[in-house]
Amino acid sequence: MSxxxxxxxxxxxxxxxxxxxxxxxxxxxxxxxxxxVADPGQLLSEYVxxxxxxxxxxxxxxxxxxxxxxxxxxxxxxxxxxxSRNAGFIFALRxxxxxxxxxxxxxxxxLTVGLFAVIAQHERETISKRTKEALTAKKARGAKLGTPANxxxxxxxxxxxxxxxxxxxxxxxxxxxxxxxxLHAQGHTLQQVAHELNLAGFRTRRNCSFLPMSVQRLLxxxxxx
Numbered sequence: 600m601s602x603x604x605x606x607x608x609x610x611x612x613x614x615x616x617x618x619x620x621x622x623x624x625x626x627x628x629x630x631x632x633x634x635x636v637a638d639p640g641q642l643l644s645e646y647v648x649x650x651x652x653x654x655x656x657x658x659x660x661x662x663x664x665x666x667x668x669x670x671x672x673x674x675x676x677x678x679x680x681x682x683s684r685n686a687g688f689i690f691a692l693r694x695x696x697x698x699x700x701x702x703x704x705x706x707x708x709x710l711t712v713g714l715f716a717v718i719a720q721h722e723r724e725t726i727s728k729r730t731k732e733a734l735t736a737k738k739a740r741g742a743k744l745g746t747p748a749n750x751x752x753x754x755x756x757x758x759x760x761x762x763x764x765x766x767x768x769x770x771x772x773x774x775x776x777x778x779x780x781x782l783h784a785q786g787h788t789l790q791q792v793a794h795e796l797n798l799a800g801f802r803t804r805r806n807c808s809f810l811p812m813s814v815q816r817l818l819x820x821x822x823x824x
Contacts, residue, residue, distance in 0.1 A: 607636060607675035607700075608667040609645040610660055628677035635675070635702040643672055667697045674699035706798050718774045775801040776821040779814055789814045 611628045625647065636642055646663035667674045674697055692699060775796055782792045789811035796809045803813050 604638060604641055606641050606643055606670065606672040607632075608643050608663050608670075608672050609675045610648070610663040611645065611677065612648040612657075612660075614649075631677040631702045632675055635705070642675075643670065664692070664695060664697050667699075668695075673697075676701045678703045703800050704798065718777050772804065775809075776817050779817050780821045783814075783818055 609629075609632050611625055613624045629645075632642070633639070644666065646659040646666075648657050648659040663674055666672070676699060678701060778799065778801070779792050779796060782795055783789075787795070793809040793811055793814045796814070801809065803809060807813070809817075
């Protein structure tokens with residue numbers, strides 16, 4: 600390792616103890632970090648948190664930040680959403696004086712990270728509200744929630760299909776649309792907006808990189824929402 604090469608303190612988060620024990624989710628994050636850092640010698644002690652993304656009490660994250668500050672290293676995270684979906688928490692980390700980088704958004708600037716955090720939090724709150732409203736309406740119609748009859752293989756498969764479709768449509772498209780709207784309202788050109796969306800890891804519905812024309816279509820859909 601070159602004496603001038605940056606050093607990283609990897610931080611990983613999994614949502615459940617089962618994921619932590621089995622390596623599910625954790626292994627994918629570790630693989631992303633190994634791909635991002637060419638020389639394993641640049642990686643220092645790693646910190647693994649088993650915690651819900653909605654909670655901000657992260658003793659392992661605080662320890663990772665303290666270690667990064669002590670040795671002058673950069674905090675390394677596999678994915679931004681693994682850090683937190685709480686915008687205030689990301690802003691607090693940004694202002695902590697410790698540099699951090701996400702493998703999936705290595706070139707993101709402060710504006711992009713801030714907007715992404717705000718949008719991610721808004722989406723989480725919106726989905727939670729819609730879910731509660733849907734369950735309340737279903738209960739009002741006399742449906743029994745949480746019964747085994749609702750958990751047939753067909754129902755489970757259908758539910759998985761719907762969740763995957765919603766994840767693709769609601770989160771990716773709506774986040775990209777809102778980010779594009781915010782950037783355009785701040786005076787960014789279509790080319791600049793496309794560049795920021797691509798840096799943030801967004802893709803079009805056909806899984807292509809954004810171009811000025813596709814941004815224009817995105818902004819038209821955003822205006823109709």
